[in-house]
Amino acid sequence: MRRVERSDRVHAADNGPGLVLGACLLLIAAACDAPKTPAPNATPTPIATPTPSPTPTPSPTATPSPTAASPGAPVERTRTGSKAVDQFAGGSGAPATPAAPAESDEALVKAMEDARVRLGTWVQDGAGDPKVAWALAHGLVGFGKDFHATDRRLAIDVIVTDFAELKTVGSKKRIYFPKKTKEGRPLEPHTSLMVKSLLEAEVPRDRLFEVKGLGKVPLSRIAEDVLAEIERPSTEAEWQDFAWSLTALLLYYKDQAQPKGAPNEIQKKLVTLSLETIAYLEGQQAFLVEAMETHHPERVEKRKQFIFAHTCGGTHLIQAAVRAAVFVGTPEVKARVKKQLQILLFRHQAERRIYTEALAKAPNYALILHTQELKFFGHVLETFALAEPLGMTEGSPEEHAQLSLVAKDLIQAVNVLGPAYHQLGPIRAEREQTYLDLIGDGCHAMRGLRQGIVALFRHG
Secondary structure, three states, X not given: OOOOOHHHOOOOOOOHHHHHXXXXXXXXXXXXXXXXXXXXXXXXXXXXXXXXXXXXXXXXXXXXXXXXXXXXXXOOOOOOOXXXXXXXXXXXXXXXXXXXXXXXXXXXXXXXXXXXXXHHHHHHHHHOOOOOHHHHHHHHHHHXXXXXXXOOOEHHHHHHHHHOEEEXXXXXEEEEOOXXXXXXXXXXXXXXXXXXXXXXXXXXXXXXXEEOOXXXXXXXXXXXXXXXXXXXXXXXXXXXXXXXXXXXXXXXOHHHOOOOOOOOHHHHHHHHHHHHHHHHHHHHHHHHHHHHHOOOHHHOOOOOOHHHXXXXXXXHHHHHHHHHXXXXXXXXXXXXXXXXXXXXXXXXXXXXXXXXHHHHHOHHHHHHHHHHHHHHHHHHHHHHHHHHHHOOOOOOHHHXXXXXXXXXXXXXXXXXXXXXXXXXXHHHHHOHHHHHHHHHHHHHHHHHHHHHHHHHHOOO
């Protein structure tokens, strides 16, 4: 387990616009669990916040009007490679601070639902690509288990029938999902992602799937084959990849939480993995505690250190820890993870400021930065929408106010990205990674909005 050294707690420094430009490029690499594509001609440079100063209040920003161009329209070549990217990247550098804050939870819920519906319209075709299992898995996140691919098959059937493979382990054939397709296209960038997605979408365990070489088998067989090989991580890279596997394990064996009588081997293994994951998360976020406790979000810098090195800012790890705490079930363990959730809320204060200042200094990177806002704000809302019904939030007025701001920030990010979503074809041709982020993070934002309405803001 990595120890947190004092030298990792970095403070703000005025590093000038050059570092901010490099920071914008770093955000390309800090994409969600999309298959990674390198930024052209870009050497990532650490992110740093400028010298602390009061965060300016931005001028109200109107919701952008959708452009009329279709994804298949001819692309006019310009200085950055396409008119669509050029127009958006040179557009508003406004931060995702709401132009018109909702006056009540009722108004906020209405705005959240509107943003969710618009996102669904924009991402459904990309998420339904039958040639990209990663996209289909995110379609389940955004739309649920009844989501259809663009070839009209259920996405859950496409994932299993087209992408599951067989391997021989001893004398048995075992189902698994390879990291890449035979054509070299990324398939499962995170171990257990496909099974985790099927279980999280609440596909019944007895639901039958056609598996090449086996015929029809239930989801339970697929899950047990995939989960049989999961062991405790032994390297940093394995820990950063572990959240999806632990979540799948806890979802599949959730009925064995807090057992009566002597625990069996599966229960012992899951309790051990849960506690070790929670301890690992604590180590990854420990460098933020002092700034949080002294109320100094402006001291936070992002240099891909600790939790900032994780996919989606480590929110998948935090979600796994939430489920782990519920599985273990003791008040002490739950309290530890609740503190990690409060650190995540503190990070929202810090990171929204980082995006605001980066946008002001590097408006030409607006598309990348607004996409990063969509990613982070959507995942934060999604995490708390998961935690609340599990009894893992504080429920205080202060927490509610902060989560309201997260939701408003997310709505504004959706508003600002409207023109980009109407130019997905040109954006994909110019910058594949940004396209993948807009699809995948759009789906996570949809789930955060949908579940957040019910769990956090709808009363009675």
